[in-house]
Amino acid sequence: MAAAVALCRDCLALSAPAMGGRPRCRACGSPRIVSHPELTALSIAHVDCDAFFATIEKRDDPSLADKPVIIGGGRRGVVSTCCYVARTYGVRSAMPMFKALDACPDAVVIRPNMAKYVAVGREVRAMMRDLTPLVEPLSIDEAFLDLSGTQRLHGAAPAVTLARFARRVEREIGITVSVGLAPNKFLAKIASDLDKPRGFAVIGAAEAAAFLADRPVGILPGIGAVAEKKLAQAGFAKVGQIARADPARLVAVAGRDGLRLKALAEGRDTRRVEPVRETKSVSAETTFEHDIAALADLEPILWRLAEKLAARLAAEGYATRSVVLKLKTTDFKLRTRTLSGLPPTGLATRLYEAGRRLLAEECDGTPFRLLGIGAGDLCDPALADRGDLADPDAPREKSRADAIAALRKRFGDAAVQRGIVLRKGG
Template sequence: MVPLVCRDCLKETPPRTPDARGAPPACPACGSPRLVSHPELDQLAIAHIDCDAFFAAVEKRDNPALRDKPVIVGGTGGRGVVSTACYIARIHGVRSAMPMFQARKLCPEAVVLPPDMARYKAVSRQLRAKMEALTPLVEPLSIDEAFLDLTGTERLHGASPARVLMRLAREVEAELGITISVGLSYNKFLAKLASDMDKPRGFSVIGRADARDVLAPLPVSRIWGVGLATQARLARHGIRLIRDIQTLPLDQLLRAAGEDGMRLRRLALGEDNRPVTPSRERKSLSSETTLATDVSDRAVLERHLREAADTVARQLRAEKLAAASVVVKLKTAAFQTITRSRRLARPTQTARDLLDIALPLLATEADGRRFRLVGLGVTLCPPPEEAPDLGFDFGAPADDRRLKLESALDQVRARFGGKVIGLSTPAPRDPAGRKPERRG
């Protein structure tokens, strides 16, 4: 018989059945119903940790008056989208990436807040430090989720990975004021799948013996990398559930899925040999603005591009990164996305250098068409002093002066606030008050 482990007091109890009223068993030591049992619980070491409604959770933590209210974090303008919705708002049907006007209709009583990325990143760093104290094998996926490999850490922590993760979840809730859901398995694909199975404050386990049975009834969309186009292609061949991929003769699967067929078969059978990789190098930064109304005026588009350049350049300097190329992104009124890019002659951290490339790229597209979004992004390389062999031409005095001037402005902003005027003329606020969205 497999014992139950209490996620709140971490004590074991013999297997128990629901009482006469059908209530689930509770921990005899602390009364908690949050009990976990799995035959392989103490044999698994790959975990996926996902913060529950992270942005909204931080907002509720910092403002207790919001605790019992539906909270939506995202763009507050007419064309904003939902970044995060708390679980109360989700009951009303609000979901991430939903247009904000639709979210407001579904939940008119919701408190809608703009994102505060500085606060969210600070909490993310605290959580990362806690994870890295458990194992050096932490692979961040985003600001609020990561894989962990705790293989071989039993002696260090005096407990199995499962119990260490339970302790971590309890500490995060008590010390950081947010909650996490944990998925535990023997590979990354299944660990991430498990973390979605019991949210919020969840702890789900998928073992080797039950992996195929757990996967079989799920839609193919639950397989990593299967988007809408792949779903439609598979559906044309009658493949809608993961069990279809498990049982279909391989030659038929390859005809349906092409060269991706073997990968789909392996994942459908619960096989994934990707290691947990601690270093996930950041590839790009960007800032973009969804405009309140469609704009064709090139001068207005330029002002928004200048503000995006200021935003990206400040982030480059703050994170000690440098840009290798510049990307201008536009979205037309008809939702066509246009990107234009050009490599820089040398790495930079200044808005002026970014605009030297970006403004001519914009000029080629600002031909009278109306645009609903404008943004600027960069691909990254290390700062010049850390990358002497990249083949760039370093050391131009003009660039040094630009960097010193913009760095001095950073210090002024830090002292007097973010509204200090930068080198680039700030874009006018949209009528709906929309601010640029920062991406990374």
């Protein structure tokens, strides 16, 4: 095995690893050292923003720095994300809000501001694309990068380029990221979660099988709770058991997926970093404090959601030809209704009108605990709200919406409101 190389994540110096239990950079004395024999040879990375929503809120309000922060809303909603302080209390993403507040009653709860988070996500994404065109976004706050062949462009090995990128994000955007570096996507994603927050971890090809052997099979991509239970019942509870298994038996247990699982268990993953990953839909939803049945009470809530959806479409760079209504009943049964073939739009008024048509048909006295509105058939915003002889009002509505957005940007969201939000439910 090649000798290990040490990288200082503060001064970016490369050197031989320092000896001792708590090594420090030979150049600047920093303890933020990453050392690995394959460090300068690896080029596939997974970058994950740390507690993304919560970190942005703490950046924008320094008084929150040492406080537990939960992004979510309402005791019947769920946690979107939380900061690392809140996690020490046992709070986790997707946890019901009432459980999160029971665990951490002093938490500061902030409702999500998706338009702001999307804008910050785009800033980070732009910096990623300064490193390589091979960026595959997985969500608003994480992506795979392939930095193969970029050493001459950046004058440094991919590991150094990634450490420089993490410093730049922290300095210019004010949030932190964790980096996983590996020979493939599967291992890179695992690595990025090993040293959070503000981490940098490496998993090399030579150690991959041994590293994975004692981990549960649920760590493998595509293995959910049901598949994990089925594999465990067949004697495959650990990744190492799959790696050592006869391929024919794996196929008998897992079907055609068996050979894929064996390759992953051995640390092999042939998937490429795909730079194009199309957004399929954009949506906004809310869970109510109390069940609501009346259309008149649901309308102002739908309007608020339509405004959020319009803002998210604008931030993502889309318009839509399709509106989807989502309702969840008291017994957790889900209803989705779609209105397709609409003239392309990004206006809250048009989104609301379509959503209300669908909502009115569903208001039959059934109490609902959740309401959502989404845009499914996404399109270029240049095609939207242009108006024609059949729809001469669209340009005027768009100008009005742009003027309201400008006022809100200057004076806050409450500066201009429609009368509907003053009604019960708004």
